[in-house]
Amino acid sequence: MAEGEKLIPINIEDEMKSAYIDYSMSVIVSRALPDVRDGLKPVHRRVLYGMHELGVRANTAHKKSARIVGEVLGKYHPHGDTSVYDTMVRMAQEWSLRYMLVDGQGNFGSIDGDSPAAMRYTEARMRKISEDMLADIEKDTVDHKLNFDDTLKEPTVLPTRIPGLLVNGASGIAVGMATNMPPHNLSEVVDGTVAYIENRDIDIDELMTYIKAPDFPTGGTIYGYDGVKEAFHTGRGRVVLRGKANIEEVNGRECIIVEEIPYQVNKADMIKKTADLVNDKKIDGISTIRDESDRNGMRIVYVLKRDAIPNIVLNKLYKYTALQSSFSVNNIALVNGRPEMLNLKDLIHHFVEHRHDVVVRRTKYELKKAEERAHILEGLIIASDNIDEVIALIRASSNADEARAKLIERFELTEIQAKAIVEMRLRQLTGLEQDKLRAEYDELMKTIEDLKDILDKEDRRMDIIKEELLVVKDKYGDDRRSLIEYAGGDLSIEDMIPDEKVVITISHAGYIKRTSLTEYKTQNRGGVGQKASTTRNEDFLEHLFVGTNHQYMLFFTQKGKCFWMRVYEIPEGAKTSKGRAIQNLINIEQDDKVMAFICTQDLKDEDYINNHYVIMATKNGQVKKTSLEQYSRPRTNGINAITIREEDELLEAKLTTGESQVMLALKSGKAIRFEEAKTRPMGRNASGVRGITLQSKNDEVIGMIAVDDMESNILVVSENGYGKRSSLEDYRVTNRGGKGVKTISITEKTGNLVAIKNVTDEDDLMIINKSGIAIRMAVADLRVMGRATQGVKLINLKGNDSIAAVAKVMKDDEDPELEDENIDNESATENGTTLDNTTKNED
Numbered sequence: 001m002a003e004g005e006k007l008i009p010i011n012i013e014d015e016m017k018s019a020y021i022d023y024s025m026s027v028i029v030s031r032a033l034p035d036v037r038d039g040l041k042p043v044h045r046r047v048l049y050g051m052h053e054l055g056v057r058a059n060t061a062h063k064k065s066a067r068i069v070g071e072v073l074g075k076y077h078p079h080g081d082t083s084v085y086d087t088m089v090r091m092a093q094e095w096s097l098r099y100m101l102v103d104g105q106g107n108f109g110s111i112d113g114d115s116p117a118a119m120r121y122t123e124a125r126m127r128k129i130s131e132d133m134l135a136d137i138e139k140d141t142v143d144h145k146l147n148f149d150d151t152l153k154e155p156t157v158l159p160t161r162i163p164g165l166l167v168n169g170a171s172g173i174a175v176g177m178a179t180n181m182p183p184h185n186l187s188e189v190v191d192g193t194v195a196y197i198e199n200r201d202i203d204i205d206e207l208m209t210y211i212k213a214p215d216f217p218t219g220g221t222i223y224g225y226d227g228v229k230e231a232f233h234t235g236r237g238r239v240v241l242r243g244k245a246n247i248e249e250v251n252g253r254e255c256i257i258v259e260e261i262p263y264q265v266n267k268a269d270m271i272k273k274t275a276d277l278v279n280d281k282k283i284d285g286i287s288t289i290r291d292e293s294d295r296n297g298m299r300i301v302y303v304l305k306r307d308a309i310p311n312i313v314l315n316k317l318y319k320y321t322a323l324q325s326s327f328s329v330n331n332i333a334l335v336n337g338r339p340e341m342l343n344l345k346d347l348i349h350h351f352v353e354h355r356h357d358v359v360v361r362r363t364k365y366e367l368k369k370a371e372e373r374a375h376i377l378e379g380l381i382i383a384s385d386n387i388d389e390v391i392a393l394i395r396a397s398s399n400a401d402e403a404r405a406k407l408i409e410r411f412e413l414t415e416i417q418a419k420a421i422v423e424m425r426l427r428q429l430t431g432l433e434q435d436k437l438r439a440e441y442d443e444l445m446k447t448i449e450d451l452k453d454i455l456d457k458e459d460r461r462m463d464i465i466k467e468e469l470l471v472v473k474d475k476y477g478d479d480r481r482s483l484i485e486y487a488g489g490d491l492s493i494e495d496m497i498p499d500e501k502v503v504i505t506i507s508h509a510g511y512i513k514r515t516s517l518t519e520y521k522t523q524n525r526g527g528v529g530q531k532a533s534t535t536r537n538e539d540f541l542e543h544l545f546v547g548t549n550h551q552y553m554l555f556f557t558q559k560g561k562c563f564w565m566r567v568y569e570i571p572e573g574a575k576t577s578k579g580r581a582i583q584n585l586i587n588i589e590q591d592d593k594v595m596a597f598i599c600t601q602d603l604k605d606e607d608y609i610n611n612h613y614v615i616m617a618t619k620n621g622q623v624k625k626t627s628l629e630q631y632s633r634p635r636t637n638g639i640n641a642i643t644i645r646e647e648d649e650l651l652e653a654k655l656t657t658g659e660s661q662v663m664l665a666l667k668s669g670k671a672i673r674f675e676e677a678k679t680r681p682m683g684r685n686a687s688g689v690r691g692i693t694l695q696s697k698n699d700e701v702i703g704m705i706a707v708d709d710m711e712s713n714i715l716v717v718s719e720n721g722y723g724k725r726s727s728l729e730d731y732r733v734t735n736r737g738g739k740g741v742k743t744i745s746i747t748e749k750t751g752n753l754v755a756i757k758n759v760t761d762e763d764d765l766m767i768i769n770k771s772g773i774a775i776r777m778a779v780a781d782l783r784v785m786g787r788a789t790q791g792v793k794l795i796n797l798k799g800n801d802s803i804a805a806v807a808k809v810m811k812d813d814e815d816p817e818l819e820d821e822n823i824d825n826e827s828a829t830e831n832g833t834t835l836d837n838t839t840k841n842e843d
Helices: 012-032 042-054 065-075 081-090 128-134 164-168 186-198 226-234 267-279 310-320 344-385 387-395 400-411 415-422 431-456 458-476 606-610
Strands: 102-105 123-126 144-146 153-155 170-173 178-181 221-223 236-242 244-250 253-260 286-291 300-304 324-330 332-335 338-341 483-485 501-507 511-516 541-548 552-557 561-566 594-600 613-618 622-627 650-656 661-666 670-675 701-707 713-718 722-727 753-759 763-769 773-778 803-810
Touching: 012 042, 012 170, 042 065, 042 081, 042 123, 042 128, 042 153, 065 081, 065 123, 123 128, 128 458, 164 186, 164 344, 178 332, 186 344, 186 458, 226 236, 226 324, 244 310, 253 310, 267 286, 267 300, 300 310, 310 324, 344 387, 344 400, 344 415, 344 431, 344 458, 387 400, 400 415, 431 458, 501 594, 541 594, 541 763, 552 650, 613 701, 650 701, 661 753, 701 753, 713 803, 753 763, 753 803
Parallel strands: 221 483, 541 803, 594 650
Antiparallel strands: 102 123, 144 153, 170 178, 178 324, 221 236, 236 324, 244 253, 253 300, 286 300, 332 338, 501 511, 501 541, 552 561, 552 594, 613 622, 613 650, 661 670, 661 701, 713 722, 713 753, 763 773, 763 803
C-alpha cells in the first residue's frame, strides 16, 4: 500500500444500497422521465438548446446532423452519440411525434422500421414550434446549471409556450418506474388550458369537454372511452387503438383497405405477422395482402376470398394482429425534481404555473433593462440640455476618467450615466436626435409603468399567458387525427358487426343464409308476395327464422343432435340468393338434416342458462325438457340433444323459462295444450315422454309452440293458404298425452295443417311457398275467430303450389307500417318470379 493511503472497510450491502439509489435517482431525474413544465427529458432539451446555440433556426439553412450531434455531445450530453442522434431523428419523424420539433432533410427512417441514414448524410434544423419552446430564454426566464465539466451553462428547463408534455407525450423506463404519456391535439390542449386559467376550480369532466382524448400522429380510432376517462382522472388507463379500415370492392373482389394504423405499430412487421397468421390458418378469408403505401399516404390492401364475410375477417384482424393495439397511459413526470403520477388537471396546472413563473421572470428582466436604459437616457437628456457646458468640461479633461469624474461632480450623475455621456457620438447633438431621446424616454416610462402593473396584478399575467397560448393555437393548431368511437369496449369478434335483425332461411335441401330484415316489405292479406329466394330445382324454403346478429344459434337435427353457431357466422345473402349448404358450416351427417333451431342470448351467462330450458317434440308426439345449461358447451361434431326412437324424428325445439304452456298440433287438425311443468327436466340422452296421442298411422305432429303470454292468440295455417287466428282460451288445458281438440276444419279445400304459431297484434307474419315466393303481412289484419272454423285465405297460391313455412316477425317500431296496394294475382309471371310491386311508401 502506498504511503499515506489507508483502507476503510465498509459493508458491501450498505455500499450496494447507496450506489444503487444514486444510480436510480440519476436515471429518474437526469435521463428517463420528462419534466412536467416543458415535457422534455434532458437529452431532448439539450438537442434543442444545442441547435439554438448553433443558430440552426427554422429560417436558416439545414446543418449536417453530425455537426449538431457533435455540439450537443461536446457541450452538454456526456453519453453516446447514438443516443443524441436517435433522439433528434425521432423529433423529426411525423409518425413518432404529434408536433415535430426538428425539420429533417434526408433519410430519417420510415414507419416500416427502416433505419435512418447515418448522421454524416442527413441534415436538420429547428422547426418554428421549437423556437416557441425556446422563446425568451435569453431573458433570464429559467434557471441555468453548469454542464458536466462546469465550463458552460445549460437550462434546467425551457421557457416553453407550448404545453409540450400534453401535446407530444413521452415514454421512458426509469428504475422502478416508467412513464408512457400519449400525445394530444394542440388546439384542444390550448382550449382546455385557457378554460383552466379562467376557472381554477374546473373539474376534470369539464376539462374533458375541451381535451376529448389523446390524438395520435398516426391517426387511427380510439375504441372505447372508459380507458381515456380513467387516464384523465387518475393518470393511468388503457386506451385501445384501432387502425382505420374500410371495406371496398377492388376489381370485383371485396377488400379491406387500411389507411391508418395504431400509434407505434411497425407497418412491415404487422403485415408480415398477419401473413403468417393467414398461412397458419389462424385467420381465414384473406387471399392476398398488398402494401400499396406511397408518399401520398398509407394503403394496405387485404384481398378477401369470395366466400369470406368482410366484417368477420376485419374483426379477426383486430383481434389477432396489431391493427388493434392498446396504449397504456402512465402519467409519471418530474415535479420539482420528484416523480409524480399526474391527472389531466395536474398537468395543466403545472404548465400554467411554469408559464406564470416565466412571465414574472421575463417581466422583471424587461423592467430591469427598461429602468437601466431610462437611467442612461436621463443622463443623456441632462447632457443635451447643457451641451455646451458638457463639451467644455470634456475638452478641459486630460482623459476619459477625469471627464467622467467632473461630469458626476457637476451634474450629480451616476458612473453609468457619466460613462454614456462620455461615449456619446457627435450626431446625438443634433436637434432631431435630442427629440428622439425625449420620445424614447417618455415611451420607456410608459413601458416601465406597464411592466410594474403586470408584476402587481396576477390577472394581467394570466391574460398574457392566455393571449400567448391563443397565438400558439393560431400558428400550430390543427384538426384531430384520431377519431373517437365512444361506444367501443373490450374487443370481441362481433364488435363491428351491427346487432341488427336478420331473417334466417333454411331450404328443404339444407341451404342457409341470413338476410337483413329490412329487405322484406309488409303487404296486405291476399297479396301474392315477392320472390324471396332462388332455390335449386324442386328445392323449397322449409324454415324461416328471425333473430339478431349477435345471438347464438343452436341447430337441432332430425336425428336428435345439437350444433352451435353465432348468427353472424351464417353467410349473408341477398333476398334472392340461395345461401350456403349447412353441411359446409356444421359437421352434420349426410343423411341428417336440421329440423329446429333456437336463437339464445349469451350462453356464458350462468343465470340465463340455468333458468332456461329447451323443450323438444318429435313427429310421433314425444316431448322432452332439458336445461339450456346442458347445451352451453359446444363441440364441433355436435352433441346429443335427444335419443330418437325408431321411425321417429325430431320435429321442433323451443326455448322456455320452465313456466310456459306447450301446444302440439297434428296434421289432421287436432291440437293439445298442457303445462310445461308436467314435463320434468331430463338429461341430454333421454328420449322424453308422450306429449300427444296420434289419431292414425298417417298422422304426425306438424308443430309445437311454447306459450308465455296468456293473452296471445293461436294462429294455424293449412297447406293451401288458409289460416285463422283464435283465442288461446278456446283450447282447454289438459294433461299431456291426450288426443287433443279440433283446431281447424280440415277439408280438401284447406289441405292438411302445416303450421301453428302463437301471435299478437304486434307481430307480422311471413309465409313462404314451396316455389320460393314470400309474403309478409300484419297479424292485426286477421280477425280472431272460433277454433272449429276453416279460416280465411292468407295467400293466393298458383297451380300446385303449397305453403312451405310460416314464421312470425316482430314489428320494427322505427319502420312505418307499409300500406302496400293489393297486387293483382295475374301480375306474377308464370315461373313465379318477382312482380313489380308498386308500394305507396318504400320500406
